[in-house]
Structure formats: structure tokens, C-alpha cells
Amino acid sequence: xxxxxxxxxxxxxxxxxxxxxxxxxxxxxxxxxxxxxxxxxxxxxxxxxxxxxxxxxxxxxxxxxxxxxxxxxxxxxxxxxxxxxxxxxxxxxxxxxxxxxxxxxxxxxxxxxxxxxxxxxxxxxxxxxxxxxxxxxxxxxxxxxxxxxxxxxxxxxxxxxxxxxxxxxxxxxxxxxxxxxxxxxxxxxxxxxxxxxxxxxxxxxxxxxxxxxxxxxxxxxxxxxxxxxxxxxxxxxxxxxxxxxxxxxxxxxxxxxxxxxxxxxxxxxxxxxxxxxxxxxxxxxxxxxxxxxxxxxxxxxxxxxxxxxxxxxxxxxxxxxxxxxxxxxxxxxxxxxxxxxxxxxxxxxxxxxxxxxxxxxxxxxxxxxxxxxx
Numbered sequence: 001x002x003x004x005x006x007x008x009x010x011x012x013x014x015x016x017x018x019x020x021x022x023x024x025x026x027x028x029x030x031x032x033x034x035x036x037x038x039x040x041x042x043x044x045x046x047x048x049x050x051x052x053x054x055x056x057x058x059x060x061x062x063x064x065x066x067x068x069x070x071x072x073x074x075x076x077x078x079x080x081x082x083x084x085x086x087x088x089x090x091x092x093x094x095x096x097x098x099x100x101x102x103x104x105x106x107x108x109x110x111x112x113x114x115x116x117x118x119x120x121x122x123x124x125x126x127x128x129x130x131x132x133x134x135x136x137x138x139x140x141x142x143x144x145x146x147x148x149x150x151x152x153x154x155x156x157x158x159x160x161x162x163x164x165x166x167x168x169x170x171x172x173x174x175x176x177x178x179x180x181x182x183x184x185x186x187x188x189x190x191x192x193x194x195x196x197x198x199x200x201x202x203x204x205x206x207x208x209x210x211x212x213x214x215x216x217x218x219x220x221x222x223x224x225x226x227x228x229x230x231x232x233x234x235x236x237x238x239x240x241x242x243x244x245x246x247x248x249x250x251x252x253x254x255x256x257x258x259x260x261x262x263x264x265x266x267x268x269x270x271x272x273x274x275x276x277x278x279x280x281x282x283x284x285x286x287x288x289x290x291x292x293x294x295x296x297x298x299x300x301x302x303x304x305x306x307x308x309x310x311x312x313x314x315x316x317x318x319x320x321x322x323x324x325x326x327x328x329x330x331x332x333x334x335x336x337x338x339x340x341x342x343x344x345x346x347x348x349x350x351x352x353x354x355x356x357x358x359x360x361x362x363x364x365x366x367x368x369x370x371x372x373x374x
Contacts, residue, residue: 222248
């Protein structure tokens with residue numbers, strides 16, 4: 001098959017990571033894959049190009065850029081894919097129209113997150129473009145329910161969980177604890193908690209800072225390390241300095257060694273207000289790290305309270321700290337929950353399964369298209 005994957009950028013987000021994994025997997029299976037970046041290039045493109053997957057930057061300059069729409073249409077005409085699969089709102093909008101104009105047989109969109117930021121006109125566009133789509137993929141039943149509540153046909157959604165690169169025992173202590181703590185610049189003897197994510201409002205990092213300070217004050221031996229970067233970085237650092245200290249809550253910036261650090265964490269926290277399906281949570285569960293997560297649809301798809309982790313009410317730092325203390329105070333139970341969580345990822349979230357489900361979807365929709373023509 002010839003497959004075009006269209007996404008706004010190749011930034012360090014979860015959707016971008018899944019596109020990279022999918023494109024590489026399809027390429028390895030012998031499919032002709034190209035990735036089209038609607039707006040700009042980004043860090044993750046290096047991995048695609050190294051794997052032999054062509055990356056085409058369309059260069060949309062502003063929100064309504066008709067020249068970008070025509071450039072994308074012309075690129076699709078030149079490539080002549082069997083399937084166009086678009087990801088995220090801007091690419092879903094421009095990409096589906098361009099694919100329709102280019103005469104692409106199968107057009108699929110992908111919604112990756114519960115999106116409360118959307119206004120009525122966003123959903124109007126989504127509903128209109130659903131009529132020219134054969135399917136909409138998502139990674140979470142919570143996302144499907146959200147869009148159904150906003151007027152989209154839930155029958156067109158296909159849930160394909162995120163894939164993780166390895167279901168083997170996580171990086172198996174590629175570095176020792178001393179080296180992990182040295183890299184993070186925290187003293188030996190601290191109990192390490194890790195949070196990973198973009199520093200912006202969706203992630204509710206202020207809640208993490210407050211909870212990290214509360215827990216460190218209660219126990220006296222914990223350090224929360226927040227890994228990631230984003231537009232709120234300076235503001236959040238000032239907030240940390242006003243309510244806590246680097247010994248209790250530390251910012252580690254954007255890092256490439258998260259998989260090596262995770263096995264040395266005793267807990268993983270996520271406080272997001274909304275998510276689709278968090279790659280970071282999946283990777284923590286795979287690493288055997290107990291997860292404490294905000295009780296939202298995307299997280300509930302992964303974390304079953306007190307079976308594969310702990311859930312706390314969004315914005316309730318005290319509830320987060322209570323769950324953390326319960327996990328620390330019951331190490332055997334915490335380890336059992338972490339093992340159950342890891343097994344769930346191994347069973348349901350392998351990379352091979354994610355790629356296979358996409359191939360099966362593409363082939364089914366192409367076959368239905370051929371039958372409809374005959």
C-alpha cells in the first residue's frame with residue numbers, strides 16, 4: 001500500500017511519537033509511506049529520515065493558509081496514495097480536504113485527545129469533515145465518548161491503543177541508581193518520584209509542585225523530578241521557588257534518557273486535566289513503576305484504581321499525596337500493582353499490535369472501497 005500520514009509538526013508530543021512508530025513499522029513491512037508535515041519540521045523527523053521514511057514539509061504559515069492546502073493537494077496527487085491518514089485538528093482539517101480534492105480512495109482522521117479547548121466552530125468542522133472520512137482512529141474510548149457527546153458519529157471511530165517500542169523488561173537497569181541520581185543531581189538516599197510531560201496548562205504542573213512539597217514535608221525523604229519543557233517553564237520555576245525547594249521538587253528539562261531513569265523511580269505521577277492516552281504513563285507502567293494518575297478518561301483506560309495504579313481527583317493535591325503515602329507504606333502491595341500494570345501493557349499495548357491494527361484497518365477500508373466500485 002501507499003500510505004500518507006499527515007500531521008502538523010514533528011515536535012516532541014505523544015501523537016508525533018505514535019506517527020513515527022507507525023511510519024517506521026509500515027515501512028519495515030514493505031509499504032510505501034510518506035509523512036507530510038503541515039506546518040513545520042521538528043526533532044522527531046530525524047528518526048524517520050534515518051529509517052528511510054520520506055518527510056515532506058508543507059509550510060503552512062498561518063491558521064487559514066489556502067496556499068498550504070493547494071501545496072498539500074499537489075503533493076498528494078504526485079504521491080497518489082491509497083490511504084491518507086491525518087492526525088490532530090489542523091492536519092485533520094487541511095489533510096482531509098486536500099485528500100478529497102486529490103482523489104485519494106481512503107481518507108482517515110485521528111483524534112488523540114479529549115479537547116475541551118475546542119469551540120463550537122471546531123466541532124462543526126469536525127462533523128462536516130467526518131462525512132468525507134471512512135474512519136476516525138483514536139487511542140482511547142474516552143476520546144470516542146467525548147467526540148460522540150459533541151455530535152460526531154461514534155460508529156465511525158476505531159480505537160487503536162498506543163504502541164510502545166518494547167515489551168521486554170524495561171531497559172533492564174542500563175544505568176545504576178547512583179548514575180541515575182547523578183544525572184538528575186539529587187542526593188543519594190532520596191526517594192525518587194518522576195513526572196514527564198510538556199510544561200503547559202493541560203498538565204497541571206502546579207498541582208504536582210504542591211503535591212511534591214506536601215509529600216516531602218510529610219515524609220522528609222522524597223524528591224519529585226519533573227522532566228519536560230514548555231511555555232510555562234519560567235513561570236513554574238518561579239512558583240516552585242515560592243512554595244518549595246529544588247531538594248523537594250526538581251525540574252530536569254527535556255531529556256533523551258527517560259527510559260534509563262524510569263526504573264530507578266519509586267512512583268510516577270501525572271496530574272493532567274485531560275489526555276488521550278499518555279505515552280508517558282504507558283512507558284512508566286512498562287518499566288514497572290507504580291503510577292498515580294488524575295482520574296480522567298484517558299488515564300482510566302490505562303490505570304484501574306488499586307489494580308494497575310492509583311487514581312486521584314483532578315486538582316486535589318491532598319488526594320494525590322494520600323495515594324502516594326499509601327503506596328510508600330505498602331511496598332509489597334505497590335510492587336504487586338506495578339507488576340499487574342506492566343503485564344497489562346505487555347498484553348494490550350505492544351508496538352506490533354498497534355501497527356497490525358492500522359494495517360488491518362487500511363486493508364479493510366480499501367477492500368470496502370473496491371467492492372463499492374464494482
